[in-house]
Every structure is written in C-alpha cells, then in structure tokens.
Amino acid sequence: xxxxxxFSATRRLLLKSKLxxxxxxxxxxEKEQKEVERxxxxxxxxxxxxxxxxxxxxxxxxxxxxxxKIDIVDEARYDLNIKVTRNEAExxxxxxxxxxxxxKMKRPNLRxxxxxxxxxxxxxxxxxxxxADFKANLKTVKKEEEKKEEVTDxxxxxxxxxxxxxRKKLFDAGQ
Numbered sequence: 676x677x678x679x680x681x682f683s684a685t686r687r688l689l690l691k692s693k694l695x696x697x698x699x700x701x702x703x704x705e706k707e708q709k710e711v712e713r714x715x716x717x718x719x720x721x722x723x724x725x726x727x728x729x730x731x732x733x734x735x736x737x738x739x740x741x742x743x744k745i746d747i748v749d750e751a752r753y754d755l756n757i758k759v760t761r762n763e764a765e766x767x768x769x770x771x772x773x774x775x776x777x778x779k780m781k782r783p784n785l786r787x788x789x790x791x792x793x794x795x796x797x798x799x800x801x802x803x804x805x806x807a808d809f810k811a812n813l814k815t816v817k818k819e820e821e822k823k824e825e826v827t828d829x830x831x832x833x834x835x836x837x838x839x840x841x842r843k844k845l846f847d848a849g850q
Contacts, residue, residue, distance in 0.1 A: 682690070726734070 680687070724737070726737075729737070
C-alpha cells in the first residue's frame, strides 16, 4: 500500500511552483555572474590596444606579438583537449572495471523472438549446409496424369445413352 502523503495536492503544487520560481531566479543570477566574470577575465588577459601614434614597424611588431600569443593559447587549448579526452576514456574504463568487480554488468535489453525448433537448430548449423539441404527438404509434387478416356466402340456408347436411361445417366453425371 502507498503511504498517505503529508501534504494535499494543492499544497504540493504550490510548493513545486515556488521551487521552480526560485530555481529560475538562481539560474538567471548565475548566468549574469558568469557573464561578469567573463568580461573581467577578458579585460585582464587582453587589454585594449592603443594603435594611435604607432609607426608601421611598431604595428608589425605588435601583430607578431599578438600572433605569438595566439599560438601559445592554441597550443594550451589543444593540450587541454587531449588531456580531457584521455581522462574521459580513463573514467569510462574505470567505471567499467568497477561494474565488473561488483558483478553488476549492464545487460542489453533483449527482444522476444519467436522461432520454431527447426529454425533454432538451423541457427546453430552452418548456413551453407542449410542451403544445400533446402532443396532436399522440399516436398515433391506429383502431377496427376490426365485421365484418358478409354477408346471404345462409339456405337455401343450411343446405344447405351439412347432412350430415357441414357438421359438419366447424363443427368446424374452432371450433378
């Protein structure tokens, strides 16, 4: 039996709606805080450039310096991506080992399949052998030979069919 809840349905609905509103406001605050942090780190790492009053040589030197910084950042990003992928693979392998040690292997969902006994036996044997046996297992159908009417003297047949008895025989044969 289910235990009776302490709160009524309306009370639960009210609490649920208040929790959702609170969570939504917390998410908005968190998003704003992340945006402010992002802007601050960008200001620290990439200060605004003063390009006024610089000669061509100084501008070229500034460009070389910026390219050098970009290369360093790209190398660091690439190294971090490789570390992350290695760590994820290691985590997956370790969780798999944990499941194996606990004996709680995840079993895939099996689908129910209806098979006859012959089909089940056939799945164990080689398919090439089954193809060869297929023709041997077919039933042979014998064609019935068309019944040939015996050739008799037509005069006897005409005499037998003449009169009322002959017509009665034809009527009986038709039914």
